[in-house]
Amino acid sequence: MPSQPLLQIRDLSIIDKNNQQPLLNKLCLTIHQHRTLAIVGESGSGKSLLSKAIIGLLPPTLTANGQILFQQQSLLDYSNAQRQQLRGKQINLIVQNAMGAFDPMMTIGAQFMETLACHFNLSYEEQQQRIVSALQKTKLDQVHNLLGSHPHQLSGGQLQRVMIAFALALEPTIIIADEPTTSLDAITQYEIIQQLTQLIKQQNMTLIFITHDLSLVREIADDIAVMKEGDLIEYASKEQLFNAPQHPYTRFLLETRRKLTQRFEKIMSKPYVING
Numbered sequence: 428m429p430s431q432p433l434l435q436i437r438d439l440s441i442i443d444k445n446n447q448q449p450l451l452n453k454l455c456l457t458i459h460q461h462r463t464l465a466i467v468g469e470s471g472s473g474k475s476l477l478s479k480a481i482i483g484l485l486p487p488t489l490t491a492n493g494q495i496l497f498q499q500q501s502l503l504d505y506s507n508a509q510r511q512q513l514r515g516k517q518i519n520l521i522v523q524n525a526m527g528a529f530d531p532m533m534t535i536g537a538q539f540m541e542t543l544a545c546h547f548n549l550s551y552e553e554q555q556q557r558i559v560s561a562l563q564k565t566k567l568d569q570v571h572n573l574l575g576s577h578p579h580q581l582s583g584g585q586l587q588r589v590m591i592a593f594a595l596a597l598e599p600t601i602i603i604a605d606e607p608t609t610s611l612d613a614i615t616q617y618e619i620i621q622q623l624t625q626l627i628k629q630q631n632m633t634l635i636f637i638t639h640d641l642s643l644v645r646e647i648a649d650d651i652a653v654m655k656e657g658d659l660i661e662y663a664s665k666e667q668l669f670n671a672p673q674h675p676y677t678r679f680l681l682e683t684r685r686k687l688t689q690r691f692e693k694i695m696s697k698p699y700v701i702n703g
């Protein structure tokens with residue numbers, strides 16, 4: 428039984444003001460509380476633009492028409508100040524390139540405290556408690572050393588975990604994760620996503636997860652939206668989509684993945700022989 432709609436997107440179009448080209452076409456999507464929605468689709472299909480429109484970070488050369496209702500409030504009618512207040516605390520974005528998201532001149536601890544101060548009125552001790560707890564939840568070691576470090580002193584995996592900890596510490600209603608681990612190796616990627624999805628469930632948050640990776644989607648999603656060339660072509664529960672895909676493009680995506688998996692399994696089942 429689906430829960431309350433948290434986010435309703437109605438006839439959302441995004442137009443390039445320079446040439447009036449539509450980049451997203453009258454997209455309609457309802458996102459329910461406490462669920463994980465995966466958005467999949469080929470490169471350039473409009474996944475990131477959709478997430479930017481939700482969080483209010485579209486570049487000024489693009490315009491959004493239609494409606495984005497968050498808890499019945501029309502976000503496209505919000506002022507910049509209202510959007511800024513919502514960002515981070517209510518709707519939080521975790522992006523792919525963690526390094527670019529941090530200030531290189533400030534320690535992680537100082538940035539964490541600054542972020543919390545924007546949204547909460549906490550004492551120094553309360554801030555520290557919240558920061559350490561969020562970092563530990565993402566399985567980061569030596570938290571105190573880490574807080575004194577600058578971003579360049581951390582690995583890609585550590586930085587991604589810190590970014591997730593920032594998001595969790597703000598206890599947002601929705602986290603949008605836009606290919607958050609693409610730049611990491613497969614094992615670290617898998618571990619981080621597992622932790623992120625577990626923590627999101629524990630903290631009763633809603634997750635929108637943007638990815639190309641259908642195997643990951645099968646693991647973590649409740650619902651799946653498939654995009655192609657600015658259109659939402661299919662939106663269904665995971666079971667429905669994997670068992671009975673309706674659109675030929677969705678069938679093509681699933682078939683391609685199945686063939687790749689079969690090929691991989693065939694290669695792995697052969698004994699390893701060194702020629703020559």
Ligand SMILES: Nc1ncnc2c1ncn2[C@@H]1O[C@H](COP(=O)(O)OP(=O)(O)OP(=O)(O)O)[C@@H](O)[C@H]1O
Nearest residue numbers: 443450469470471472473474475476477486488489
């Ligand atoms: N600022 C912009 N101005 C004009 N066109 C843009 C802008 N940003 C994105 N686009 C175009 O909009 C389309 C959708 O881009 P978007 O970044 O949302 O794709 P995506 O599905 O997230 O792709 P990827 O998986 O490669 O990240 C693309 O054709 C892209 O070139």
